[in-house]
Each structure stands twice: as C-alpha cells, then as structure tokens.
Amino acid sequence: VEIAWRxxxxxxxxxYATEAARAALNFAFTELSLDEVVxxxxxxxxxxxxxMERLGMMNTRANFYHPALDPxxxxxxxxxxxxxxxxWNNQLAGL
Numbered sequence: 001v002e003i004a005w006r007x008x009x010x011x012x013x014x015x016y017a018t019e020a021a022r023a024a025l026n027f028a029f030t031e032l033s034l035d036e037v038v039x040x041x042x043x044x045x046x047x048x049x050x051x052m053e054r055l056g057m058m059n060t061r062a063n064f065y066h067p068a069l070d071p072x073x074x075x076x077x078x079x080x081x082x083x084x085x086x087x088w089n090n091q092l093a094g095l
Contacts, residue, residue, distance in 0.1 A: 003039045017051045029088045038082045042075040056091045057081040
C-alpha cells in the first residue's frame with residue numbers, strides 16, 4: 001500500500017503533508033493492521049523525501065524508473081521509501 005500527498009504550491013512548507021501522512025500511517029497500521037506502507041517520489045523531489053524521513057520512513061535504496069515516463073525524463077528516476085508496522089510501533093514507543 002502506498003501513501004502519497006500532493007499539495008498546491010501555496011501550501012508547501014506548512015507541515016500539511018507530514019501531518020496528513022502521519023495520520024494515514026496511523027490508520028494503516030492501527031486500523032488496517034498493514035505490515036508495510038511504501039512511498040515514492042522522483043529523485044529530484046527532495047522536499048517529499050524529507051517528509052518521508054520526518055515520518056521515519058526508510059530509503060530502501062531500490063531506485064526505479066517510473067514506467068509511465070520516458071527514461072530520459074527529469075522525473076523518471078524514483079526513490080522508494082518504506083515503513084513497517086514494527087518500525088511505526090517502535091517510533092510511537094520512542095525507541
């Protein structure tokens with residue numbers, strides 16, 4: 001299951017993506033009992049990568065090229081982050 005966010009530029013940098021994604025992760029792990037949640041973004045999208053890192057998601061180092069984009073497109077290469085339920089629970093427990 002993937003978690004994602006897309007905000008109008010006027011709302012960037014105000015914490016909305018992190019707040020909403022944190023609520024979505026909580027729902028995914030506590031209500032749906034999912035074992036893992038992933039998120040991905042273009043390599044050049046450093047702001048979304050920072051959101052994933054603030055959430056405690058881990059960079060899997062398994063970059064990939066988005067299948068809907070030409071490999072030479074500037075947004076083609078993506079980074080993949082993930083979080084397990086155990087990582088989420090550890091984070092909540094302050095471990």
